[in-house]
Amino acid sequence: MVLHWLIAILIISSFALGLTMTDIPGITPTKLKYFSWHKWLGVTILGLVCLRLLWRLSHAAPTYPTSMAVWQQKAAGGLHGLLYFLMFTIPLSGYFYSLAAGVPVVYLGAIPLPVFIAPDPELKVLLKTVHYALNMTLLAAVGLHILAALKHHFIDRDHIFKRILP
Numbered sequence: 001m002v003l004h005w006l007i008a009i010l011i012i013s014s015f016a017l018g019l020t021m022t023d024i025p026g027i028t029p030t031k032l033k034y035f036s037w038h039k040w041l042g043v044t045i046l047g048l049v050c051l052r053l054l055w056r057l058s059h060a061a062p063t064y065p066t067s068m069a070v071w072q073q074k075a076a077g078g079l080h081g082l083l084y085f086l087m088f089t090i091p092l093s094g095y096f097y098s099l100a101a102g103v104p105v106v107y108l109g110a111i112p113l114p115v116f117i118a119p120d121p122e123l124k125v126l127l128k129t130v131h132y133a134l135n136m137t138l139l140a141a142v143g144l145h146i147l148a149a150l151k152h153h154f155i156d157r158d159h160i161f162k163r164i165l166p
Helices: 004-025 029-058 070-100 123-158
Strands: none
Touching: 004 070, 004 123, 029 070, 070 123
């Protein structure tokens, strides 16, 4: 539960920061600072998602209520799979986008991360597009996730939503 909400807060923060920093025209000290913070959030999210996946692999998810239709259970499983996929691929696409742009990632300004690829202007353009598309997909998936949780809470009243609340 703690990992769920911590990762959610960090993803929302990173998304908002990403939108803000890309709207700043030119190259300014503020924009560069925001890019660094955005990268640090991405690396942190990736690390926490790895911990969350390890937790999920060693601890079974709670079962769905018997009143929940099988198709909804499958849809929920698919959506959760998509969310995990995006929580891994978005930070990785951003990391490789940064490397393709020739900008190494230095976590918290102190820990240089490995450079796996050389700067590549064509790959930079592709990875920027991929990173953006994955983020827009995440925005839609999170919106659907929230709507489903609210439906279960207010319409179905099956207490699924309460399982993730402290």
